[in-house]
Amino acid sequence: MSDVIVAPSTRDLEDLSRDLVDWMLSRMPGASDIRIDNLEYPRGAGQSHETILFDAHWREGGEAIYQGFVVRFKPVSFIMFPDDLWDQQIEVMQVFHADGRIPVAKVWWKEDDTSILGGKFYVMEKKIGRVPVSVPPYAMSGWFFDSTPEQRHKAWRQGVEAMARLHTMPVDRLQFLKGPTAGADQGLPQEWDKWTRYVDWVNADGEIPILKPAHAKLEATMPSHTAPGLVWGDCRIGNMMFDANYDLLAVMDWEQATLGGSLNDLGWWITLGEMMHGESGFAGKRLEGMGTRQDTIDLWQGITGQSVEGLEWYEDFMALKTCLMSIRMGRMRGQEPLIDEASMRKRLKMD
Numbered sequence: 001m002s003d004v005i006v007a008p009s010t011r012d013l014e015d016l017s018r019d020l021v022d023w024m025l026s027r028m029p030g031a032s033d034i035r036i037d038n039l040e041y042p043r044g045a046g047q048s049h050e051t052i053l054f055d056a057h058w059r060e061g062g063e064a065i066y067q068g069f070v071v072r073f074k075p076v077s078f079i080m081f082p083d084d085l086w087d088q089q090i091e092v093m094q095v096f097h098a099d100g101r102i103p104v105a106k107v108w109w110k111e112d113d114t115s116i117l118g119g120k121f122y123v124m125e126k127k128i129g130r131v132p133v134s135v136p137p138y139a140m141s142g143w144f145f146d147s148t149p150e151q152r153h154k155a156w157r158q159g160v161e162a163m164a165r166l167h168t169m170p171v172d173r174l175q176f177l178k179g180p181t182a183g184a185d186q187g188l189p190q191e192w193d194k195w196t197r198y199v200d201w202v203n204a205d206g207e208i209p210i211l212k213p214a215h216a217k218l219e220a221t222m223p224s225h226t227a228p229g230l231v232w233g234d235c236r237i238g239n240m241m242f243d244a245n246y247d248l249l250a251v252m253d254w255e256q257a258t259l260g261g262s263l264n265d266l267g268w269w270i271t272l273g274e275m276m277h278g279e280s281g282f283a284g285k286r287l288e289g290m291g292t293r294q295d296t297i298d299l300w301q302g303i304t305g306q307s308v309e310g311l312e313w314y315e316d317f318m319a320l321k322t323c324l325m326s327i328r329m330g331r332m333r334g335q336e337p338l339i340d341e342a343s344m345r346k347r348l349k350m351d
Helices: 015-029 086-099 148-164 188-202 210-220 261-276 291-303 311-332 341-347
Strands: 031-040 051-060 064-073 107-111 121-125 239-240 248-251
Touching: 015 051, 031 261, 086 107, 086 311, 107 311, 148 239, 148 248, 148 261, 148 291, 188 210, 261 291, 261 311, 311 341
Parallel strands: none
Antiparallel strands: 031 051, 051 064, 064 121, 107 121, 239 248
16 A cells, blocks of 8 residues: 555644543543554545544443544645535435445544534544555556456456445435535536536636636536436545455545436546546556446446436546646645646547
């Protein structure tokens, strides 16, 4: 696994340990002798939220108890998205954990009192496994790169199957994900509304000229049909954890969840997958064992039974989304945005 910490901010872990002990005592009045150790930041992942892993030991009811935890903080200054979906990401995790159709970590506690640790946070169970990280890219080095094609295929297949199963969740159980603006409660209008506001957010001064015509081209070619359905958001194998047998342990990172329609996720998985491990990706050739675009579509449709009509448009939409996120991330890190205008024009057939 990568040795790179990519968290947006870090803190003194000894101070955090003491504060967590006091806070956990207030949350578990029947517990005593709480001890916290092994605090660490994840490596190669977790760029948008400060996330810290730790182990806790305590006594309760005459028994010694151990539990691994993860504390995840609400961003205060490092804000990737204009919409605040903090409470919604926690709730969607709770729904899926209780439902069981995909593996999602149990949320133990949510804390809104910002005076305790300097901001809102939640604590969930820690899963012990490995993640195909983005820094450095999993297609170029690390445990996933060193795996056999058969092992990688097993992980890829389980990842696509989990993505498909989460898209079978009835939307009436997820109504807390309705859009924040009138007329965009769910379906493609919600997702389009969200990212239209993102364009305005990062390009208020018109500094990046390609964004306005790219957005207009997508709007003019938008599919006429739409249907409600869950959008996981950052839908990729890099937000999944696997055990030593390459079985899926957890689906992670729900900060972009909406009811904007499942083809947003399928387009995201395919496009980012090709970027990370496809022929045109970082390594310059397909990482053996990873399925193709058509493999992904076939497997996903076999589980969801949903149409993929208009999928190419969603793949183009995903290109705009990642461009916007790259701009925002670069600005927060004090870097000039790297925009490949020629590629954007070619992809959207703007010339």
